[in-house]
Amino acid sequence: MAEVGTVNRLGFNRQEYTGSPSTLCNGCGHDSITNHIITALYEIGADPYTFAKMSGIGCSSKTPAYFLSKSHGFNAVHGRMPSVSTGAKLANHELTMLAVSGDGDTASIGIGQFCHLIRRNVRMIYVIENNGVYGLTKGQFSATADTGSKQKDGTINELETIDCCELAITLGCTFVARSFSGDKKQMVPLLKAAMSHDGTALLDVISPCVTFNDHEGSSKSYAHVRETDTPLHEIGYVPSYEETVADYAEGSETDIRFPDGSTIRLKKLDHDYNPKNKVEAVAMLEESRKKGILTTGLIFVDTARKDFNATLHMVDTPLIRLSDAELRPSRETLSRIVESYR
Amino acid sequence: MAEVGTVNRLGFNRQEYTGSPSTLCNGCGHDSITNHIITALYEIGADPYTFAKMSGIGCSSKTPAYFLSKSHGFNAVHGRMPSVSTGAKLANHELTMLAVSGDGDTASIGIGQFCHLIRRNVRMIYVIENNGVYGLTKGQFSATADTGSKQKDGTINELETIDCCELAITLGCTFVARSFSGDKKQMVPLLKAAMSHDGTALLDVISPCVTFNDHEGSSKSYAHVRETDTPLHEIGYVPSYEETVADYAEGSETDIRFPDGSTIRLKKLDHDYNPKNKVEAVAMLEESRKKGILTTGLIFVDTARKDFNATLHMVDTPLIRLSDAELRPSRETLSRIVESYR
Amino acid sequence: MIEAVRRTVVNDMTIQVATVNGSGSQSANNILLKSFFRMGIPVGGKNLFPSNIQGLPTWYTIRVNHRGYVGRKAQLDFLVAMNPNTAKEDYHQVVPGGVIICDSEWTIDPADRRDDVAWYPVPFAQLCKDNVENAKLRRLLTNMIYVGVVAELLGIDNEILDAALRDQFASKAKVVESNRKMIELGKDFVRKNLAKKDPFRVEKMNANGNKILIDGNSASALGCVFGGCTVVAWYPITPSSSLPESVIDFLNQHRKDEATGKNRFAVVQAEDEIAALGMVIGAGWAGARAMTSTSGPGISLMSEFVGLGYFAEIPAVIFDVQRVGPSTGLPTRTAQGDVLKVVTLSHGDTKHVALFPGSVQECFEMGWRAFDLADRLQTPVFVLTDLDLGMNNWMADPFEYPDKPLDRGKVLDADAIKRLGKFERYRDVDGDAVGWRTLPGTRHPAAAYFTRGSGHNEKALYTERGDDYVHLMDRLARKHQTAAQLVPAPVESSDSGAQIGVIAYGSTDSPMAECRDQLREKGIRSSYLRIRAFPFTRAVRAFIEKFERIYVIEQNRDGQMLALLRIEYPELATRLRSVRHYDGLPIDARFMSDHVIEQEHSSKKELIHG
Amino acid sequence: MIEAVRRTVVNDMTIQVATVNGSGSQSANNILLKSFFRMGIPVGGKNLFPSNIQGLPTWYTIRVNHRGYVGRKAQLDFLVAMNPNTAKEDYHQVVPGGVIICDSEWTIDPADRRDDVAWYPVPFAQLCKDNVENAKLRRLLTNMIYVGVVAELLGIDNEILDAALRDQFASKAKVVESNRKMIELGKDFVRKNLAKKDPFRVEKMNANGNKILIDGNSASALGCVFGGCTVVAWYPITPSSSLPESVIDFLNQHRKDEATGKNRFAVVQAEDEIAALGMVIGAGWAGARAMTSTSGPGISLMSEFVGLGYFAEIPAVIFDVQRVGPSTGLPTRTAQGDVLKVVTLSHGDTKHVALFPGSVQECFEMGWRAFDLADRLQTPVFVLTDLDLGMNNWMADPFEYPDKPLDRGKVLDADAIKRLGKFERYRDVDGDAVGWRTLPGTRHPAAAYFTRGSGHNEKALYTERGDDYVHLMDRLARKHQTAAQLVPAPVESSDSGAQIGVIAYGSTDSPMAECRDQLREKGIRSSYLRIRAFPFTRAVRAFIEKFERIYVIEQNRDGQMLALLRIEYPELATRLRSVRHYDGLPIDARFMSDHVIEQEHSSKKELIHG
């Protein structure tokens, strides 16, 4: 990992990746994620002028205001951030789409757009700040609330939980990770890798809501998450501009190379896990669900599939930079077309 | 299977399960499914007065008009049949919900409601008449179009296909089957079993569109489906009112008993398949996708989970039959409530 | 320097507490509100809160007024400044002669040091630190100190205050105790350290009779319960959420099977508003009384299903607790910005029935009546309230028990069909433009019909014929006329010799009495018509016909009710003038009267010149 | 018995072919249409088809009229009855003195045997069986026999007919050959077996000059291409689908990088209309010219995003090809039922810009102009056409190349910001109520701003302040006034000494010339104003002011344009009368003139009595 000095390779200091002060509750997991995002951007030396920050509606969706003040941001309507992001990316593929959503925003009202975004493999980083509740509307269960989890007033969730990672894998998502807002060590390299990924990179991050879902009986409380968090591997990220140093024992690590030349290195913990196998990933998630543990790490990755812009056979020039002459066919062309209707 | 006479155990002849004449194209797979539904209803001796026929919008969604003319039907808006069905079932749980949808209606515009219906496990039969295209709007690809499949004008689908069965299984659907409109032998017992199932019973039925998707290069043409159809097992259905006769060799069959006392009997073909294992089901579907084959049969079943009405702890009396006195609290109750605001 | 005040002002003041949200000040404010209320003084409380959960400025305003004016008054008499971040601005809101209470430790910019108000510094933080060990509780308990301070300064009755305290924390004796201690601290501090330099006092009076204090969303929720609603499908959204959440509470209390403990209802938190209304439509079709509740963005999402409900004629009740703005807007501010939108909701030719409760009583009453109307008319019925009415506490006469049994509308069962010999779903047999319907599950071969949002004839068969379509649409237009017979008539109140008419609806009613008194003071006598429903009843036209100038006062930018009146009564359109308030705060009497007076003057000028 | 007809009727008739859909008759009808067109006779074709794919009744109507009346005419002169299921009804549609062609093998009920028409039985089925081996092709080819029959009976020019045939099947020589054979069969049959007993003939004339024949959806699609649209997101729906599908075709032909064959555009078939508009909004925000196209149900679903576009000020172009009805309605029938809905779409106070093309030329022109307007005004712009205009073939003058370069509106790049020293997204610096915007990716520290549908101030910062909100909403209202300066003005056409005004818009224009001629025949001279956009321009008011009685003619039940005019011009409201046609067929001249005349008479009566 790059030595962290006062400025990064672009000459920016960490401050320059921040945004306006957070208005979230003290201790909200979302604020930690904001910090991890800032750290990742700073460390990797991201160019703020290439970013578009996207979100829906919710406490989580407010957070793009709290990082990257030099980048354009778009707080769309509830649950519909994926379509807005898709449109923006098509218009200008040079934008790095960094999206934040909530579990309500994604898995309840937004599940349709979420599914289709994944199907299209639109290149973007999609962070779900998953607290199992609707924070901004005061704590109702969302669709990711775990079965059996308890609300503040004692109500128990008797419905099935929607596991956004499992869902995404099923739908062919090409980068699926799960993490915990409190785990900076895991989240920062995952975020960096997500930025290198050429397709939709999903990070489902458990991010406790201190105000409405941090009590005893809640499966998304800090205490419960800390207790059940089980990392799949230790994660290191080596950017393309650094040299890869093999510092692990043979066989104990997996390197995944992204098209941009960077590498994510997974160091084996107590058991082997292959993040390139869809069925194995599903099996692992089902197993975790049964055991009631929270397995975190890079769950699935597929660096081969085309992203949406490629699928659409688009030119290299961003559409927004095409000249008027490239956009409006000539007078002669119009005449020819008109002629064909005689 | 029951001997088919001129009337069934309720004294109805087959005609009484039909509806108005179909206005679909000659040879449309959907018409075959209509026939299988009529057959299943007739054979099982279904009581038409307990049925509610539900659908969305599309050629497929028109078909409820073509069967069960004695039952109420509801042609909702595009993609939103699941919510309407949920409401109707809550209002009157004695209704047998028999729903028909299309692949566009379910997997494109309707995928959000589809996911949440499954999550709730609303008791209903949900038939997707899957032709990979939007028939009614003239043949555009839907989200279930297979990758690489060709449209009439030669356009190739380069997007991932959404496998509604795999999606449903991931989301915890409790009865997931796949079939082919041309396979009466398989579809009829599956439909009967679906009626016995206490939860959402999904039947994803490949149903070729002769007008827009039955050409060379289409993966949902009759020819291609016939060629690649690979049944998991042979299926028999024994209703609760009939005695189970063990007529298969030991070990070659699996019996699945439904809460209503009926049984579905799966006779092993060339390899073993256990429809009670979620991960195995996903693995099988992934395998089929890779091989380009269409695996049909009962893919997954779970008879243990509660249906939505049970999850909501509802009384046995259908809500629509509660008396006025049961609905409107007394004058004294109002006084007491009012008092509490002094 | 403040002038020595001799006169006292009794039972007439506006108190504002400036805090941050999530700090637990709501309990403190409730105790104050309830104390005034129980002292028999008319009172109203309004919460101005941000669209976030913790740490942002929040203001709670209590208006105490012996004449019964409890609408919002923009002018502020009495400030409890608990939030240093807004203090600067807060100070300047207070009227000369008013009161400011703030923490004595705050340094106050000389520019903000007003010498025309009574200034009471209180060492809130210090008192709290000294008296509360648990640091976590401190923030919560600080609020009780200001309760004590205010109570002492204004002379709130001790017993009443203590009872309000006990009610607030129900049976939790320990909590009551620790809070009481803080109230005493506040009182004690005032007694020992502050000299009363302001004129404000409260005294027991007897204006509240039998009244209760309740928010509109709870009242609407009770309406649903007494309206026999069994299926609730909703999606959380401010300021609507507390309506279905109250329905859930009431249903759990009053609609369980006592023997089994099971529910005689179903509540679904849907995945979004589209699904919520879809479930309601499905349930209504199957014969249940079903409702959903939402705010602006949800209304937009419900458009398509509302059109289906209108065209296929399915009962549904939709509460719209209005908030500010197009799009997400200002979720925690109030408005009447959906009026035109809702009655014309969805593509194509549609006209919907909407009720406009003007008080919490009417939230209850229109709440239950909406279900009767929806069943009788077989169509979606909207109930439009707003954040101000829905989320704030209002005094009200005790709710009256419904004066008639549930009206399930025109439903035929198997026996009835047998008797009649036939059934056609969409035939207007009675001349009221409403057909008879059957419910799924009806055991008769002629009972079934097919419901669809596409073209259908009287037999509910699919049709694309132009004459069938016109026939259906004309009947639906006539059904709207039937609706005009059934919806609540407007309420009129007239000054003798009234010169002008005033039209308002919904929560705009609350400052109207005060406004009309202000107009009267300026020599303008008015008649006031409160519209309670769309379609308009005959009385609306009759009212407009009586006056040359009618002011339509409402809380939106575009004059949405005005537009509806212009559409419906083109020949009267020129009589209608418009007063519109849309900054998100509840409209106040002065705003209304000032704008009416101004337009009255310019109209007179016109007369003189023209 | 038919009377011997001496008089001939040349180039003035309405021909209807009754078939079933999916039978391939469209090619046959196109050949007929094109033949008339190329003979220089004004012509219009309308397809009346069911909302299904195969086997249901379909009617194609061709109006040939030397005076240029090509709007729908309800009266039918010439019937080609190819569908036995509708024949009974079809026969009775024909005017006395008209023509019926049908299969000679059909048995005709004596009650349907009309003796006031020329009856030409043709053994279609038999001829086909005798001459086509491939049974599958038979159904398709039968249609060509009626082309031959009609051509021979009317005297269609042989060469022109053959050229139309070749064009229809492009270069496929074998197909041309087999079709030609069938046409000849038909002609031959007529020549050998039928005696001409009707007066109808066509003759070459020179009325069509330079004109082309095109459907509105193709024209709109061309507008998009020449408007520089790069991002298209859509969801299939009748009658809109062929618009984006044409865009795709044109883009593939004219907007590829020649070197690489790659696309200078992106087209997405979205999962639904919500996503479609979401993508357009995202693309518009990022700086692309983006559009979607839909019909009624899609408009309802787009409500929420439209409100975001309005409030956050994002360019977007939305085509609404209107169809009949609330809900699913009649998907294959025409209407103007979304007018009021679209301009007030979404909750809260919104007012949108809408264009109403009245011809295929205008579909093209407003098509490209819509993108300029959207960029200039930074707001969603609607283009409202309808099924009649969109899916039917119309004659048109050749489209004019855009008269000005693409107007990308007020966009600042990094250099500009450097020059200006600052940038505030929502400040009205130029007095046109439109702020400058930057695009994401702009390389300047002051360029970024945060776009949101919640409250925001001039700097695009989050705010819940009432004054900020009012400021913003007032600016948006002023922006609407700016829009009124930019949208296309109405088009006026006046009789000298006109007694009444007539207002229409969109496809209602097409029978207007005929209607006004009919009025003139009855002594009523009229002035006609065709509204082309909302907001209304000053000329609309000026027009209404000129007449005591103005008839607003439109194709919906509720008088939606009338409502808008009443809202905008209350002082003129009483002058406005309403003629409404809403059975799903295109309005015809006679309907309009009859209704105007009827109301004119009753108004005169009123004058006499009152």
Ligand SMILES: Cc1ncc(C[n+]2csc(CCOP(=O)(O)OP(=O)(O)O)c2C)c(N)n1
């Ligand atoms: C259409 C619509 N419906 C409802 C809302 C109200 N709403 C705002 S945020 C939110 C839920 C947010 O939950 P989640 O996405 O989990 O974010 P969190 O606040 O928990 O971070 C809801 C329902 C809305 N803004 N728009």
Ligand SMILES: Cc1ncc(C[n+]2csc(CCOP(=O)(O)OP(=O)(O)O)c2C)c(N)n1
């Ligand atoms: C909101 C909305 N959008 C679009 C349509 C148009 N539409 C009607 S059916 C259909 C697709 C149907 O496809 P599918 O569900 O696969 O049914 P199929 O016709 O293939 O059986 C569409 C897009 C509609 N009716 N409503």
Ligand code: SF4
């Ligand atoms: S309510 Fe919950 S999610 Fe929202 S800011 Fe507070 S802690 Fe975070």
Ligand code: SF4
């Ligand atoms: S278009 Fe396709 S799906 Fe529709 S009826 Fe015809 S064959 Fe069936």
Ligand SMILES: [Mg+2]
């Ligand atoms: Mg959440």
Ligand SMILES: [Mg+2]
């Ligand atoms: Mg389909």
